[in-house]
Amino acid sequence: MPDETATMQIGELADRTEMSLRTIRHYDEVGLLTPSGRSEGGFRLYTHDDYLRLMVIRRMKPLGFSLDEMAELLRVVDALDGGAGDAAGAGDAGAGDEGDGRDQATRASLAAFVDETVERRAKLERQLAMADEFLELLRARLR
Secondary structure: OOOOOOOEEHHHHHHHHOOOHHHHHHHHHOOOOOOOEEOOOOOEEEOHHHHHHHHHHHHHHHHOOOHHHHHHHHHHHHHHHOOOOOOOOOOOOOOHHHHHHHHHHHHHHHHHHHHHHHHHHHHHHHHHHHHHHHHHHHHHHHO
Protein backbone atom coordinates (compact mmCIF):
# COMPACT_ATOMS: atom_id res chain seq x y z
CA MET A 1 0.00 0.00 0.00
CA PRO A 2 1.46 3.39 -0.95
CA ASP A 3 2.34 5.99 1.66
CA GLU A 4 -0.59 8.38 1.21
CA THR A 5 1.23 11.22 3.00
CA ALA A 6 4.28 11.09 0.72
CA THR A 7 4.60 13.53 -2.14
CA MET A 8 6.15 13.16 -5.55
CA GLN A 9 7.32 15.61 -8.15
CA ILE A 10 5.76 15.84 -11.57
CA GLY A 11 8.35 13.55 -13.18
CA GLU A 12 7.52 10.67 -10.85
CA LEU A 13 3.80 11.28 -11.36
CA ALA A 14 4.34 11.22 -15.12
CA ASP A 15 6.24 7.94 -14.86
CA ARG A 16 3.63 6.32 -12.62
CA THR A 17 0.72 7.36 -14.84
CA GLU A 18 2.52 6.94 -18.17
CA MET A 19 1.49 10.47 -19.09
CA SER A 20 3.66 13.29 -20.38
CA LEU A 21 4.82 16.22 -18.27
CA ARG A 22 3.19 18.51 -20.80
CA THR A 23 -0.19 16.80 -20.41
CA ILE A 24 -0.03 16.95 -16.61
CA ARG A 25 0.90 20.64 -16.74
CA HIS A 26 -2.00 21.24 -19.13
CA TYR A 27 -4.43 19.57 -16.72
CA ASP A 28 -3.07 21.89 -14.02
CA GLU A 29 -3.57 24.95 -16.26
CA VAL A 30 -7.20 24.03 -17.02
CA GLY A 31 -7.96 23.19 -13.38
CA LEU A 32 -8.42 19.42 -13.61
CA LEU A 33 -5.44 18.53 -11.45
CA THR A 34 -4.03 21.03 -9.01
CA PRO A 35 -0.80 20.03 -7.25
CA SER A 36 -1.24 19.54 -3.52
CA GLY A 37 1.79 21.69 -2.84
CA ARG A 38 5.04 23.17 -4.02
CA SER A 39 8.59 22.42 -2.97
CA GLU A 40 10.86 25.15 -1.63
CA GLY A 41 12.24 25.36 -5.15
CA GLY A 42 8.75 25.86 -6.60
CA PHE A 43 8.34 22.38 -8.07
CA ARG A 44 4.84 20.90 -8.15
CA LEU A 45 4.23 18.26 -5.48
CA TYR A 46 1.57 15.60 -5.83
CA THR A 47 0.05 13.17 -3.34
CA HIS A 48 -1.40 9.69 -3.76
CA ASP A 49 -4.87 11.31 -3.98
CA ASP A 50 -3.59 13.49 -6.84
CA TYR A 51 -2.32 10.33 -8.54
CA LEU A 52 -5.76 8.70 -8.17
CA ARG A 53 -7.45 11.82 -9.57
CA LEU A 54 -5.12 11.82 -12.58
CA MET A 55 -5.88 8.14 -13.17
CA VAL A 56 -9.61 8.99 -13.37
CA ILE A 57 -8.77 11.60 -16.00
CA ARG A 58 -6.52 9.15 -17.85
CA ARG A 59 -9.28 6.54 -17.95
CA MET A 60 -11.80 9.05 -19.33
CA LYS A 61 -9.58 10.22 -22.17
CA PRO A 62 -9.79 7.12 -24.44
CA LEU A 63 -13.56 7.21 -24.05
CA GLY A 64 -13.62 10.64 -25.67
CA PHE A 65 -14.80 12.70 -22.71
CA SER A 66 -14.12 16.42 -23.12
CA LEU A 67 -12.19 18.47 -20.56
CA ASP A 68 -15.48 20.01 -19.42
CA GLU A 69 -17.02 16.57 -18.95
CA MET A 70 -13.94 15.44 -17.03
CA ALA A 71 -14.19 18.49 -14.78
CA GLU A 72 -17.88 17.81 -14.14
CA LEU A 73 -17.26 14.17 -13.22
CA LEU A 74 -14.45 15.21 -10.87
CA ARG A 75 -16.85 17.70 -9.20
CA VAL A 76 -19.40 14.90 -8.77
CA VAL A 77 -16.79 12.54 -7.31
CA ASP A 78 -15.52 15.28 -4.99
CA ALA A 79 -19.06 15.97 -3.79
CA LEU A 80 -19.73 12.30 -3.12
CA ASP A 81 -16.41 11.97 -1.30
CA GLY A 82 -17.18 15.07 0.78
CA GLY A 83 -14.27 16.94 -0.80
CA ALA A 84 -13.94 20.30 -2.46
CA GLY A 85 -17.08 19.79 -4.51
CA ASP A 86 -19.27 19.19 -1.44
CA ALA A 87 -22.08 21.68 -1.03
CA ALA A 88 -21.47 24.26 1.67
CA GLY A 89 -23.74 24.01 4.65
CA ALA A 90 -24.89 20.44 4.00
CA GLY A 91 -24.05 19.64 7.59
CA ASP A 92 -25.83 22.69 9.03
CA ALA A 93 -28.89 22.29 11.23
CA GLY A 94 -32.08 22.45 9.19
CA ALA A 95 -30.25 21.75 5.92
CA GLY A 96 -30.96 18.02 5.97
CA ASP A 97 -33.71 17.95 3.34
CA GLU A 98 -31.85 20.32 1.07
CA GLY A 99 -28.65 18.30 1.58
CA ASP A 100 -30.51 15.09 0.70
CA GLY A 101 -31.73 16.71 -2.52
CA ARG A 102 -28.19 17.74 -3.43
CA ASP A 103 -26.97 14.22 -2.67
CA GLN A 104 -29.68 12.73 -4.90
CA ALA A 105 -28.82 15.15 -7.69
CA THR A 106 -25.13 14.31 -7.35
CA ARG A 107 -25.87 10.59 -7.48
CA ALA A 108 -28.10 11.16 -10.52
CA SER A 109 -25.19 12.99 -12.20
CA LEU A 110 -22.91 10.05 -11.44
CA ALA A 111 -25.51 7.62 -12.81
CA ALA A 112 -25.64 9.66 -16.03
CA PHE A 113 -21.84 9.36 -16.31
CA VAL A 114 -22.12 5.61 -15.79
CA ASP A 115 -24.71 5.35 -18.57
CA GLU A 116 -22.61 7.49 -20.91
CA THR A 117 -19.50 5.43 -20.13
CA VAL A 118 -21.36 2.20 -20.90
CA GLU A 119 -22.40 3.62 -24.29
CA ARG A 120 -18.88 4.84 -25.10
CA ARG A 121 -17.37 1.51 -24.04
CA ALA A 122 -19.79 -0.35 -26.32
CA LYS A 123 -18.75 1.89 -29.21
CA LEU A 124 -15.08 1.14 -28.53
CA GLU A 125 -15.89 -2.56 -28.37
CA ARG A 126 -17.50 -2.37 -31.82
CA GLN A 127 -14.47 -0.50 -33.16
CA LEU A 128 -12.14 -3.12 -31.68
CA ALA A 129 -14.16 -5.90 -33.34
CA MET A 130 -13.79 -4.13 -36.69
CA ALA A 131 -10.06 -3.73 -36.09
CA ASP A 132 -9.81 -7.48 -35.33
CA GLU A 133 -11.66 -8.28 -38.57
CA PHE A 134 -9.32 -6.02 -40.51
CA LEU A 135 -6.28 -7.57 -38.89
CA GLU A 136 -7.53 -11.04 -39.82
CA LEU A 137 -7.98 -9.92 -43.43
CA LEU A 138 -4.37 -8.70 -43.51
CA ARG A 139 -3.05 -11.86 -41.88
CA ALA A 140 -4.95 -13.99 -44.39
CA ARG A 141 -2.93 -12.34 -47.17
CA LEU A 142 0.28 -13.53 -45.48
CA ARG A 143 -0.77 -17.18 -45.72
